[in-house]
Amino acid sequence: MEKFLNITLSGLTVGFIYAAFALCLVLIFRATRLINFGQGAQAMFTTYIALELINRGASYWIGLLAALVSGFVIGGLVERFVVRPVETGPEINAVIVTLGVFIFFVALAAVVFGNTFESFPSAFSLTGLQVGGLDLALTRNELYNIAAVLIALVLLTLLFQFTSLGLRMRAAAFGQEVARLLGVRVGQMLTLGWALAGLFGSLAGILIAGGTLVSPNYMDGVVVFGFVAAVLGGLDSFIGAVVGGLVLGLTNSYVSGYAGQELITLGALAILIVVLLLKPGGLFASSVARRV
Amino acid sequence: MLEISDLVTAYGPVKALDGVSMTVPAGKITAVLGANGAGKTSLLRTVSGLVRSRSGQVRLEGRDITRAPVEEMVRLGMAHVPEGRGVIAELTVEENLRLGGLFRKDKDAVAQIEHTYELFPALGERRKRAAHTLSGGERQQLVVGRALLARPKVLLLDEPSLGLAPMVVNQIFGLVRDLVDRTGLAVLLVEQNAKSALSIADTGIVLSLGKVVATDDAKVLAADEQLRHAYLGF
Numbered sequence: 001m002e003k004f005l006n007i008t009l010s011g012l013t014v015g016f017i018y019a020a021f022a023l024c025l026v027l028i029f030r031a032t033r034l035i036n037f038g039q040g041a042q043a044m045f046t047t048y049i050a051l052e053l054i055n056r057g058a059s060y061w062i063g064l065l066a067a068l069v070s071g072f073v074i075g076g077l078v079e080r081f082v083v084r085p086v087e088t089g090p091e092i093n094a095v096i097v098t099l100g101v102f103i104f105f106v107a108l109a110a111v112v113f114g115n116t117f118e119s120f121p122s123a124f125s126l127t128g129l130q131v132g133g134l135d136l137a138l139t140r141n142e143l144y145n146i147a148a149v150l151i152a153l154v155l156l157t158l159l160f161q162f163t164s165l166g167l168r169m170r171a172a173a174f175g176q177e178v179a180r181l182l183g184v185r186v187g188q189m190l191t192l193g194w195a196l197a198g199l200f201g202s203l204a205g206i207l208i209a210g211g212t213l214v215s216p217n218y219m220d221g222v223v224v225f226g227f228v229a230a231v232l233g234g235l236d237s238f239i240g241a242v243v244g245g246l247v248l249g250l251t252n253s254y255v256s257g258y259a260g261q262e263l264i265t266l267g268a269l270a271i272l273i274v275v276l277l278l279k280p281g282g283l284f285a286s287s288v289a290r291r292v
Numbered sequence: 293m294l295e296i297s298d299l300v301t302a303y304g305p306v307k308a309l310d311g312v313s314m315t316v317p318a319g320k321i322t323a324v325l326g327a328n329g330a331g332k333t334s335l336l337r338t339v340s341g342l343v344r345s346r347s348g349q350v351r352l353e354g355r356d357i358t359r360a361p362v363e364e365m366v367r368l369g370m371a372h373v374p375e376g377r378g379v380i381a382e383l384t385v386e387e388n389l390r391l392g393g394l395f396r397k398d399k400d401a402v403a404q405i406e407h408t409y410e411l412f413p414a415l416g417e418r419r420k421r422a423a424h425t426l427s428g429g430e431r432q433q434l435v436v437g438r439a440l441l442a443r444p445k446v447l448l449l450d451e452p453s454l455g456l457a458p459m460v461v462n463q464i465f466g467l468v469r470d471l472v473d474r475t476g477l478a479v480l481l482v483e484q485n486a487k488s489a490l491s492i493a494d495t496g497i498v499l500s501l502g503k504v505v506a507t508d509d510a511k512v513l514a515a516d517e518q519l520r521h522a523y524l525g526f
Contacts, residue, residue: 171380
């Protein structure tokens with residue numbers, strides 16, 4: 001029982017991080033119908049920026065803030081100056097360009113920060129909590145990870161559902177031409193969408209890094225699982241990204257706990273195939289076919 | 293109100309508009325008629341800036357807006373209801389309406405939305421529902437209502453009767469006519485359904501292969517049997 005509880009807990013913790021990363025892919029997919037393969041590398045780069053500041057004596061929180069701000073800025077810049085110029089061409093061009101963004105940031109990080117492993121501090125203690133004599137595989141730092149993702153999710157939902165800016169962003173995402181005719185500056189909304197995605201990616205990057213080692217490639221695995229989580233959820237639903245992230249986190253954790261760690265990717269593949277067979281659009285696909 | 297002169301629009305080597313000129317006066321409905329491919333939709337898309345013209349000029353209240361960005365048009369006083377797919381299906385009815393008055397600085401937009409619900413009670417009943425649950429007629433009410441929330445001086449309507457029951461068409465046309473008479477709105481109406489369009493329009497303009505072939509009083513056009521047979525199909 002204790003084992004099951006602990007496997008579930010660690011699955012949920014990892015799941016929330018996949019969810020955060022899936023959210024930023026969803027943000028971009030909704031706005032531009034693209035997968036940004038550079039997202040993980042952008043996040044990695046901003047984690048290094050935070051690490052650099054922390055190593056020079058800044059607190060963890062200053063580092064976090066710097067990562068979020070630089071993630072926001074980098075996301076916006078990538079949309080405006082890298083993706084926008086190729087957007088009118090075939091879709092594959094933009095996809096290839098995002099692969100270029102990935103290579104660029106990985107290489108830049110290796111040049112600027114070095115191609116070695118460095119340890120990243122955690123915000124809170126990494127020792128497991130004890131509840132009623134039970135040793136839980138849940139640390140204060142993991143509770144902080146979950147809380148951070150939940151807070152970010154709530155803020156994002158409030159922004160999109162209850163503000164006029166959020167309404168304009170959704171209009172630009174779902175009906176670009178109509179939105180322009182109604183006076184929505186669609187270009188600005190797309191830049192803002194990518195910037196917000198950059199911010200979320202950086203949050204995921206920092207949370208994953210906390211208490212472990214970072215290198216220019218430390219986000220690669222998360223990118224794959226975050227992408228699977230986003231697809232599970234339907235690629236254009238925020239709720240879907242979160243549910244997809246949690247489902248995947250739990251699956252991975254059960255597979256690793258009961259069947260063996262080497263089977264994790266197989267388990268992820270299995271759940272992906274099962275979900276897509278039953279619901280080809282993903283669990284929470286919100287887009288509807290347009291009737292003309 | 294709206295003056296269009298010598299407008300030329302081309303998709304590659306094909307000219308969709310070949311030197312089109314017309315005036316759309318305030319307080320009048322100007323109906324542009326013609327067969328499929330005559331250039332009707334291209335005319336509206338060029339005027340609102342969705343398509344860039346090769347040459348020619350569009351003036352709104354004397355001001356040259358030919359090169360103004362699409363996003364500016366609604367601020368300059370022009371609302372364009374595009375053909376068929378004007379609702380944003382994923383948003384609710386109310387969100388669609390809020391978009392209509394979004395750029396306006398004044399705060400009575402909320403009251404205006406309530407007024408739209410009085411005008412179209414079916415929308416009021418479904419305000420929290422996603423727009424893709426609406427019927428064709430309700431969607432058309434929604435896009436017209438939304439365009440009016442911007443308080444435009446010029447309204448461009450692209451095939452509002454498309455796929456709608458005659459009763460619904462009459463209701464929407466009646467509403468537009470009433471609005472034009474009360475507020476001095478200028479309407480540029482594009483229609484394949486020439487008979488209904490001429491019944492509410494003041495002036496009719498017939499387009500064929502991107503050129504204006506006839507401009508006259510709507511009643512005169514409706515009575516011109518030869519023209520009707522040649523271009524309007526009724």
